[in-house]
Amino acid sequence: MDATASGAFPRRPTMADVARSAGVSLKTVSRVINGVSTVDVAMAARVRDAAGQLGFRANFAASTLRSGSSSATIGLLIKDLSNEFYATIASGVAEVARAHQTQLITAHSGENAEDEMEAIFDLCRRRVDGLLIVPTGGNHSALRSEIDLGIPMVFLDRNPVGLDADSVVIDNYAGARDATLTLISEGHTRIGVLVDTLNMPTMRQRVEGIHAAFAAAGLPWDDTLVSTNVRGPAEASIAVERLLSLSRPPTAFFCGNNRSSIGALRTLWEQRRTEALVAFDDFQLAELMPRPFRVLRYDNRALGTLGAQLLFRRISGEIFDPVTVVLSTELCPRGIQNFQ
Amino acid sequence: MDATASGAFPRRPTMADVARSAGVSLKTVSRVINGVSTVDVAMAARVRDAAGQLGFRANFAASTLRSGSSSATIGLLIKDLSNEFYATIASGVAEVARAHQTQLITAHSGENAEDEMEAIFDLCRRRVDGLLIVPTGGNHSALRSEIDLGIPMVFLDRNPVGLDADSVVIDNYAGARDATLTLISEGHTRIGVLVDTLNMPTMRQRVEGIHAAFAAAGLPWDDTLVSTNVRGPAEASIAVERLLSLSRPPTAFFCGNNRSSIGALRTLWEQRRTEALVAFDDFQLAELMPRPFRVLRYDNRALGTLGAQLLFRRISGEIFDPVTVVLSTELCPRGIQNFQ
DNA sequence: ATCCGACTAGACAACGTTGTCTCAGTGTAT
DNA sequence: ATACACTGAGACAACGTTGTCTAGTCGGAT
Numbered sequence: 001m002d003a004t005a006s007g008a009f010p011r012r013p014t015m016a017d018v019a020r021s022a023g024v025s026l027k028t029v030s031r032v033i034n035g036v037s038t039v040d041v042a043m044a045a046r047v048r049d050a051a052g053q054l055g056f057r058a059n060f061a062a063s064t065l066r067s068g069s070s071s072a073t074i075g076l077l078i079k080d081l082s083n084e085f086y087a088t089i090a091s092g093v094a095e096v097a098r099a100h101q102t103q104l105i106t107a108h109s110g111e112n113a114e115d116e117m118e119a120i121f122d123l124c125r126r127r128v129d130g131l132l133i134v135p136t137g138g139n140h141s142a143l144r145s146e147i148d149l150g151i152p153m154v155f156l157d158r159n160p161v162g163l164d165a166d167s168v169v170i171d172n173y174a175g176a177r178d179a180t181l182t183l184i185s186e187g188h189t190r191i192g193v194l195v196d197t198l199n200m201p202t203m204r205q206r207v208e209g210i211h212a213a214f215a216a217a218g219l220p221w222d223d224t225l226v227s228t229n230v231r232g233p234a235e236a237s238i239a240v241e242r243l244l245s246l247s248r249p250p251t252a253f254f255c256g257n258n259r260s261s262i263g264a265l266r267t268l269w270e271q272r273r274t275e276a277l278v279a280f281d282d283f284q285l286a287e288l289m290p291r292p293f294r295v296l297r298y299d300n301r302a303l304g305t306l307g308a309q310l311l312f313r314r315i316s317g318e319i320f321d322p323v324t325v326v327l328s329t330e331l332c333p334r335g336i337q338n339f340q
Numbered sequence: 341m342d343a344t345a346s347g348a349f350p351r352r353p354t355m356a357d358v359a360r361s362a363g364v365s366l367k368t369v370s371r372v373i374n375g376v377s378t379v380d381v382a383m384a385a386r387v388r389d390a391a392g393q394l395g396f397r398a399n400f401a402a403s404t405l406r407s408g409s410s411s412a413t414i415g416l417l418i419k420d421l422s423n424e425f426y427a428t429i430a431s432g433v434a435e436v437a438r439a440h441q442t443q444l445i446t447a448h449s450g451e452n453a454e455d456e457m458e459a460i461f462d463l464c465r466r467r468v469d470g471l472l473i474v475p476t477g478g479n480h481s482a483l484r485s486e487i488d489l490g491i492p493m494v495f496l497d498r499n500p501v502g503l504d505a506d507s508v509v510i511d512n513y514a515g516a517r518d519a520t521l522t523l524i525s526e527g528h529t530r531i532g533v534l535v536d537t538l539n540m541p542t543m544r545q546r547v548e549g550i551h552a553a554f555a556a557a558g559l560p561w562d563d564t565l566v567s568t569n570v571r572g573p574a575e576a577s578i579a580v581e582r583l584l585s586l587s588r589p590p591t592a593f594f595c596g597n598n599r600s601s602i603g604a605l606r607t608l609w610e611q612r613r614t615e616a617l618v619a620f621d622d623f624q625l626a627e628l629m630p631r632p633f634r635v636l637r638y639d640n641r642a643l644g645t646l647g648a649q650l651l652f653r654r655i656s657g658e659i660f661d662p663v664t665v666v667l668s669t670e671l672c673p674r675g676i677q678n679f680q
Numbered sequence: 681a682t683c684c685g686a687c688t689a690g691a692c693a694a695c696g697t698t699g700t701c702t703c704a705g706t707g708t709a710t
Numbered sequence: 711a712t713a714c715a716c717t718g719a720g721a722c723a724a725c726g727t728t729g730t731c732t733a734g735t736c737g738g739a740t
């Protein structure tokens with residue numbers, strides 16, 4: 001048909017093509033496509049026929065550029081969609097975005113703080129209506145101007161650094177402290193701790209909560225019972241074995257996240273150990289694990305839904321001081337209680 | 341500062357603003373922003389200063405509109421990001437998209453076939469470079485013109501209806517047939533089957549595979565052992581209980597997906613039943629379930645990665661006949677083998 | 681001194697759409 | 711018959727950017 005295109009595909013039809021085909025002016029096509037009622041019905045039908053025939057589909061970018069309307073798109077910046085924690089956040093965000101008839105671009109923050117900023121700036125160039133960011137580190141003060149120029153941002157799970165902005169976070173400190181106090185009240189005085197890198201503020205807060213509980217109970221703190229840089233189940237297994245082999249091993253374990261608790265659970269089960277286990281983050285099928293333990297549960301999905309709701313309030317133009325929503329945690333029994 | 345904007349935000353600066361501020365022409369700003377080398381270094385520095393001062397960020401939509409370059413965006417249409425199956429696909433797609441420096445819009449197919457088409461057309465209006473679709477039903481022939489006009493589409497998990505297009509699917513038929521033959525070879529002649537609605541082609545294929553195995557073994561097929569419309573763990577529990585209470589109960593169970601196998605597992609564990617269980621779809625922590633069973637595992641993530649790779653071959657202009665990639669399944673032991 | 685080419689920077693138009701304005705045609709009241 | 715409001719459709723410019731073309735400046739060879 002049309003061989004003017006350079007590639008294998010014919011050029012996409014524009015309103016001008018539809019207008020020519022229908023024998024009307026370009027503006028009339030625009031009116032019909034946008035459902036303006038001041039068009040003669042017969043003419044409108046002719047235009048719609050021509051549009052259907054040609055496979056015309058209005059160019060959204062051109063439309064928003066001219067009309068100044070919004071891109072009806074928000075961005076979500078996360079580390080890794082294959083992680084249940086982030087996937088649940090994304091699912092919550094997607095639900096709220098959909099309710100606002102907004103598309104969601106999910107971008108990945110990459111290896112370092114620089115990549116993260118580059119990803120954010122790319123989304124700004126695309127003129128997203130707003131951004132939800134699970135920050136991985138670095139300083140966020142360079143985002144001030146973007147927010148001031150109309151791209152609101154809400155930070156999830158961690159607060160931004162060097163920037164006063166909205167956020168939704170978990171009460172890591174109080175959760176860890178209260179869970180530790182519970183363990184202490186049950187008679188535990190030596191607690192093995194498994195955490196990821198302490199560079200993560202969330203991990204630091206959890207460890208600080210444990211410290212606070214020991215201090216409040218007047219118990220001495222033994223740093224040799226802490227394993228840091230536990231990144232996954234395999235490292236957690238090794239850490240548990242190391243702690244169990246100490247001359248004075250812990251009588252309970254505290255896992256900083258769900259990935260480490262899975263490794264710890266496996267090792268404790270395999271060795272039929274009965275040490276208590278408390279773990280941050282609930283996870284699917286936790287209740288079917290082969291031994292009892294407890295999780296510090298919180299509403300993971302709410303990080304996404306509350307964050308997105310906050311973001312849409314900003315997008316709609318509402319003005320208020322930066323808000324930090326803190327989600328509380330709850331100690332819940334998990335695993336099969338009556339196993340064996 | 342600038343109070344011309346209607347809302348609370350100052351108008352975003354454009355290249356014209358940067359040009360005015362730097363005392364150069366608009367085109368020179370364009371050159372600097374795009375890294376064209378034929379600009380005097382001092383002048384370029386002045387432009388960059390002004391751009392930084394104003395918080396200028398090029399408008400991506402205007403840029404692609406004028407230059408005719410691609411949107412560097414692909415779309416993924418799935419049912420539900422909170423489902424591990426879809427989340428894993430999305431994660432695979434995201435990884436490949438990122439390697440191609442492409443953003444990913446994840447859209448949700450909605451309740452019915454009409455919503456799904458509307459979502460697809462919205463992404464076409466946004467001129468995505470290509471689409472990955474996990475179809476939920478309905479006829480896809482209306483997408484022919486979109487593909488011909490330059491938006492390639494790859495279908496995941498299910499083939500499109502009324503449209504010859506690329507797809508990546510799982511070998512449901514052979515997987516179910518072979519697993520059933522294994523059960524039969526172990527002496528099972530009555531197998532309880534739990535499947536979601538048979539409107540889903542994948543479910544139909546799995547049931548047909550089971551039928552084929554019975555036919556091949558010359559065994560009679562008992563339709564009363566099939567529970568359909570098993571949507572989640574709760575329905576699965578009920579179905580298992582019903583089947584166990586039959587006068588001639590099955591000696592083995594076949595679950596059509598991971599959600600039903602979780603419910604079945606729980607009920608079988610709670611009642612300490614030793615019936616064999618084979619289930620389609622592997623899932624996280626399956627190996628820590630409190631009883632042995634087997635899963636029909638396949639490379640879930642490959643649905644996303646292979647699909648996206650296929651899509652990017654199309655996007656790069658490669659021309660080939662529509663391809664259907666079939667992923668094979670594998671029967672794997674899961675659950676704790678030596679439980680009490 | 682003159683010419684040429686190399687190199688920069690600006691003017692202008694265009695991408696596909698929509699906001700604004702104008703104008704032709706119709707109907708109605710004077 | 712004239713003035714008037716009203717309806718519907720086209721002309722034109724503009725959104726923010728980039729491709730193309732032109733013009734100016736400079737250094738060096740004639």
